[in-house]
Amino acid sequence: MRFTSETSSDGVCEQLFTLGEMSGVLWTPEGATGTRPLIVMGHGGGQHKKAPGILARARRFVAECGFAVVAVDVPGHGDRPKEETYHRIATENQARAEAGEELAPLIAGFQALVARRTVPEWRAVLDAVQQLEHVGAGPVGYWGVSLGCGLGVPFVAAEPRIRAAVLGLGGALATAEDAARITVPVEFLVQWDDERVPRDQSLALFDALASAEKTLHANPGKHGDIPAFELDSALRFFSRHLA
């Protein structure tokens, strides 16, 4: 793990790093020492580790809860080189969707393919970050919606260090089997008028989670329209389960 830059603002320290092929970012409270809860964040499709939605949430997790937050670019995103295979599949999927094919199964298949790489990558990030003195091996949470849910469900299922997860904007097509292996508390976000994920597939993914404590939050609006009060809710959810 190699840190390439460090900046601070409003009490939040931001460190860019590389780890193997990965480019990532770690946020911690300024001047932090010692072990603390850590949130791994997975970004959305076409976004990157410092997309506005990731950054805004990460800063609040750090500033208000004292947590550490880490996010890495998904292969083919952000500072990572273009992935020819992914690019080709994405282009083909777009053409097939425009030709009238159902979008959700195409997205699900693509996310399952990418997850084969991100699950081991994110576990390696967790190993590395938990060795840092100002993060340590404290309780771990995961936050990810849309692509971050499609990649997050297999990650949370595979990684016993994760104790709680906020997931959502994702369907059961590719991830129902993994979801059935998740037993930690989950807060699951559904956009009631999601144009990308059919409502019944969202509800089926929530249904598939094996967690004794799982709570579904559905709000009106399209895929990208999660209301601001859901971030307040995520803060309290992680505080309840990790702090």
Place this chain on the structure above:
Amino acid sequence: MRFTSETSSDGVCEQLFTLGEMSGVLWTPEGATGTRPLIVMGHGGGQHKKAPGILARARRFVAECGFAVVAVDVPGHGDRPKEETYHRIATENQARAEAGEELAPLIAGFQALVARRTVPEWRAVLDAVQQLEHVGAGPVGYWGVSLGCGLGVPFVAAEPRIRAAVLGLGGALATAEDAARITVPVEFLVQWDDERVPRDQSLALFDALASAEKTLHANPGKHGDIPAFELDSALRFFSRHLA
């Protein structure tokens, strides 16, 4: 409106009252003066104005938010005389359900009948309580699940003073038309394994609400198993919309 008793504990003042045929209870912060937000609470079937679930929520709304809370016995419940008509219908419904008839439409029909009385009753309570110096004509919220939802939906639809409502454990059968006239923010509770209200009817009632801001919270478990953290959420919801 005639007060029949007044007691205080842990900073919460409890006043029992009668108003016409109604028996009710008003909770306010001890020593309160001046206008404050008011929550009207509707109790569940077979319960009463001071049922444990009502009392526990009311005390927290008062103690933590400084709100006033009022609840009245539904006709045939609590301190009110037995209602022969309701009793007969309830007994008939029970027999029909035991004979294999679907329960939800029977419950819905019964609740619609009772609502014809409770809507004008609760509006009269609101008139009276808002004239008290320590309550006043502040913003009003409604909290009610199960029977409290079946009676609450027509009440919230009819009463322009209500600015936000927590509803749930109810289906669309009797109340969808009223729900379509509700435009205030709603937090809507669904028990994912509700043995009394079919899931699709719960989701249909949420769907029918005309509110631009409505949020559905679904949790695993049966009709009576709302998790404790939903009370925290209701406190924040009312604080956001009424305070």
